[in-house]
Amino acid sequence: MTIFIIRRFSQSLFVVFLTSLLVFVGVYAIGNPVDILIPADASFAEREAAIRALGLDRSLVAQYGTFLVNALHGDFGRSFVFNQPAISLIFQRLPATLELAFVALTIALMLGIPLGLIAGLKPRSVTDETIMTGSILGFSLPNFWQGMMLIMIFSVWLGWLPSSGRGETGEIFGIATSLASWDGLAHLILPATNLALFQLSLVIRLTRTGVRETMPLDFIKFARAKGLSERRIISVHVMKNILIPIVTVVGMEFGSLIAFAVVTETIFAWPGIGKLLIDSITVLDRPVVVAYLLVVVTMFIFINLAVDIVYSMLDPRIRLSETQ
Amino acid sequence: MTALTHRFQESQSFWARSLRGILGSPKATIALAICLILIATAIFGPSLVPQNPYDLAAIDFFDARLPPMSNSMSGTTYWLGTDGQGRDMFSAMVYGLRTSMGVGLFSGVIALAVGTALGLTAAYYGGRIDTLIMRLVDLMLGFPTILVALMLLALLGQGVWKVVLALVIVQWAQFARAVRAAALIERGKEYVEAAASLGLSKPRILFGHMLPNCLPPIIVIGTLQVANAISAEATLSFLGIGLPITEPSLGLLIANGYQTLLSGQYWISVYPGLLLLALVFSINIVGDRLREVLNPRLSER
Numbered sequence: 100m101t102i103f104i105i106r107r108f109s110q111s112l113f114v115v116f117l118t119s120l121l122v123f124v125g126v127y128a129i130g131n132p133v134d135i136l137i138p139a140d141a142s143f144a145e146r147e148a149a150i151r152a153l154g155l156d157r158s159l160v161a162q163y164g165t166f167l168v169n170a171l172h173g174d175f176g177r178s179f180v181f182n183q184p185a186i187s188l189i190f191q192r193l194p195a196t197l198e199l200a201f202v203a204l205t206i207a208l209m210l211g212i213p214l215g216l217i218a219g220l221k222p223r224s225v226t227d228e229t230i231m232t233g234s235i236l237g238f239s240l241p242n243f244w245q246g247m248m249l250i251m252i253f254s255v256w257l258g259w260l261p262s263s264g265r266g267e268t269g270e271i272f273g274i275a276t277s278l279a280s281w282d283g284l285a286h287l288i289l290p291a292t293n294l295a296l297f298q299l300s301l302v303i304r305l306t307r308t309g310v311r312e313t314m315p316l317d318f319i320k321f322a323r324a325k326g327l328s329e330r331r332i333i334s335v336h337v338m339k340n341i342l343i344p345i346v347t348v349v350g351m352e353f354g355s356l357i358a359f360a361v362v363t364e365t366i367f368a369w370p371g372i373g374k375l376l377i378d379s380i381t382v383l384d385r386p387v388v389v390a391y392l393l394v395v396v397t398m399f400i401f402i403n404l405a406v407d408i409v410y411s412m413l414d415p416r417i418r419l420s421e422t423q
Numbered sequence: 424m425t426a427l428t429h430r431f432q433e434s435q436s437f438w439a440r441s442l443r444g445i446l447g448s449p450k451a452t453i454a455l456a457i458c459l460i461l462i463a464t465a466i467f468g469p470s471l472v473p474q475n476p477y478d479l480a481a482i483d484f485f486d487a488r489l490p491p492m493s494n495s496m497s498g499t500t501y502w503l504g505t506d507g508q509g510r511d512m513f514s515a516m517v518y519g520l521r522t523s524m525g526v527g528l529f530s531g532v533i534a535l536a537v538g539t540a541l542g543l544t545a546a547y548y549g550g551r552i553d554t555l556i557m558r559l560v561d562l563m564l565g566f567p568t569i570l571v572a573l574m575l576l577a578l579l580g581q582g583v584w585k586v587v588l589a590l591v592i593v594q595w596a597q598f599a600r601a602v603r604a605a606a607l608i609e610r611g612k613e614y615v616e617a618a619a620s621l622g623l624s625k626p627r628i629l630f631g632h633m634l635p636n637c638l639p640p641i642i643v644i645g646t647l648q649v650a651n652a653i654s655a656e657a658t659l660s661f662l663g664i665g666l667p668i669t670e671p672s673l674g675l676l677i678a679n680g681y682q683t684l685l686s687g688q689y690w691i692s693v694y695p696g697l698l699l700l701a702l703v704f705s706i707n708i709v710g711d712r713l714r715e716v717l718n719p720r721l722s723e724r
Contacts, residue, residue, distance in 0.1 A: 114562065125578030232450070235711055239704040241654055243661045244677050244696035247684055251693070255685060262685065355567030362569075362658055366681075377662055380577055388577050395570070403565055 104408055111404045118396045119170060122389055123163050170393060176386035180379070185390035189372055193394075195265060196371030199363065200356040202287060203294035204349065211299045212345070215306020216333065222311060230303060237300030242359060246293040246366040253289060261286050263368035290367040294360060298352055305348055309341030343413050350406035354399040437638055437717075444716025445709060454708035461702055465524045468517035476510040476518055477671075504690040506679055515676055516695050522672040523699065526583065527653035530590035534652075535645050537591065538598025543629045543637070545599065546606035556599065563596035572655055576664045586665050590652045601644050605637040639717040646710035650703045657699055673699040 141149065157165075169175070175185040218230040254262035265286055313319065314337070322332045361373030368374065372391060379387035445451045469475075504512050545556040563571070575589040609615060610633070618628045657674030659665030661681075666672050673695045680692025 114565075122574075122578065232708075235707050236704060239650065239654070239700060239707045241657050241661075241674075241677075241696065241699050241703070243658055243674075244692070244699065247677070247681060247692055248696070251684055251689055255689075355570065358567045358570035358573065361573060362662065365662060376573075376577070377664075380664055392574050392577065396566075396574070399566065399570070 100411075103411060107404055107407055111400045114400050115397050118400075119167060119393060120163070122392050123166050175390035175393070178379075178384050178387045180382055180384045180387075185386040186394070188375065188387060189390050189394050192370060192372045192375050195369060196357060196360050196364070196373060199287070199290055199294060199360055199369060199371060200353060202291040203356055204298060204353060206291060206295040207298035207302050208345075208349065210295075211302025212306050214299075215303040216310055218303065219307035219310025220314075220333070227307075231307070234300040234303045237296050237303075240296065242293065242297060242362045243366055245296065246290075246363055249289050249293055250366070260289050262289070265370050290363050290369050293367070294356060294363045297359065298349070298356065301352065302345065302349065305345050306341060309344060310337060313337050313340050343410075347406055347410050350409070351403060354402050357395060357398070441642070441713055441717060445712055447716075448712055451709055451712035454705035454712075457701060457705040458709060461520065461705070462524070464517060465521040469521055472511070472514040472517045474511040474514040476515040504688075504694075506676075506691045512676075512690060512694055515671070516673070516698055519671055519673040519676045519695060520698060520702070522666065522670055523653050523657060523674070523702070526586060526590070526656045526666070526672065527649050530587045530594065530652050530656075531645060531649040533587070534591045534594035534648065535598050535641065538595035539602045539634070539637075539641060541595070542599040542602030543606050543633060546603045546610060547625065547629055547633070553603075557603070560596040560599050563593070564600070568593045568651065568655060569658065572659060573662075573664070576659060581664060581667045583666055583670055586656055586659060589659075590655060593655070594648050594652060597644055597648060598641065601640040602637055605640050606633055609633045609636050643710060643714045643717055646706060646713060650706040650710065653699070653706075654703050673702075 173186045177183060178185050178188055181188055214230050218227040221227050250262045253260045265283070319332060319336060322336050323329075327336075357373075360369075360371060361376060363369065364371045364373035365377050372395070375387065376391045378384075379391070445455050506512055506515065541556050545553040571593045572589045575592060576585060579585045579589070615628060615633060618632050623631075656665055656672060657677070660672050660674030661678045663678070666675060668675065676695040677692045677699070680688070680690075680695070683691050
């Protein structure tokens, strides 16, 4: 187990390193860092001073070394727009994004598992066909357009829910969250639903496949023969078996929720890191872009690592096949 | 000669099987019909629509933001209304459809070619080459499509070719993995051994003999990936980091309507969105059906 964790951990570190190299090459070698890192309205003397201060007159390898050392210290430079360290901007906005992703994931699981169960228990029925076509629709709906339609229907036409912003946040256990007030909740419903729909379709499909694979197995027949009620067979015996793949995939999907939050946050003006990224790209605030990419990729890689480790604990075959 | 006729029969029965499978389901038949109509529209539509929406002489700024079915200054009817610049929405959508489909299909085909070549190579040679390619595939599949595309375009900037490049980079791995799996099964079969003992060259065995037999998963994934690519391109263009304004795809048209949505001018974003949805949804339905017919073992996702 220890060897497995160590190997996976070093692989993850390697990927983080690769990403930093890619981002560095993208910003420093392809683009002109002088244009990117120095505000356009700087005078000639200021430019010269900045080039020397940033070390842009040195070799690329030396520059990458400095970039890496600074990045490891959490220093990605200062945002041109907000005039504060890029990394602290990211950490200020991160809780809003995590909250959105977490609520979306909860919605996807709470609705997706029951719907998948219903579809999987009666394959080829009208209900199954409807749910499965619905899930293809969920995969096909362009996320940004779907968000705009939600705004159009629930904010513009019906006027039930606010269309943008995060609303009032309260504190639960010392964490600022929208879940603490009605205003916050009202602001959260539309963006969270929008973010959840894709994952919901995924959970439905996973659950249905799991149910269809588990139902014909011997232990289910045995449970029936033992005279257990159908309800108990499904809620205990079937669920236990299908939860492992669902938990794994959903764990890995948490990362894509954070990536997809970029779209949802842009539409609903949700003050998270996704909106920060798009705003920063539009105004060419490169230090923030670099900080976002590295923080999110690192976070993503370590979520995957955690999922891998948990999965290998649940299912030892994974780790055994790796060591062969 | 015999290899050729064999291959011909094989591919014929494969296409026939696919078509029969689609026609066997009313839902998939309708979806296929919609796909074909949309493809025809994308090819022939731009020369048939009432207005070239990107010819400045043809558009009239006084016609801006007219609701559907209203008449223009010169008397023609705007079936789906006009946008903020006074462009006929219907014409703009037909042009946008061509751009969206073009980018989706083109990047899908390149990704298919690159992924298939790498997948076949990995399966046939095995060993170090296989490990190297598959590690790369795992690495790519470990990241969500949209995150990688965002990252590449944030670094590269806007442009048609940059979007195509980003889409190819995020898609090839899917093909490589599926083709490798299919080719590994084929490699053990007798016809490959026979071809090798005839002294045929490796590329000839790979592309002439093994590839035709790996077609089913390639076609299924290809169909679904084109839908994904169209949708990803639309998302990126909506975010303002995809196609430039000079090449307006459906995503960009929808983005144009975002500002006016809150003031009730719904048609600027609703209609292009419905068209995009119809396109992606019908391709996905066809792809889903093909997967059921051709390869029931393929993992459901």
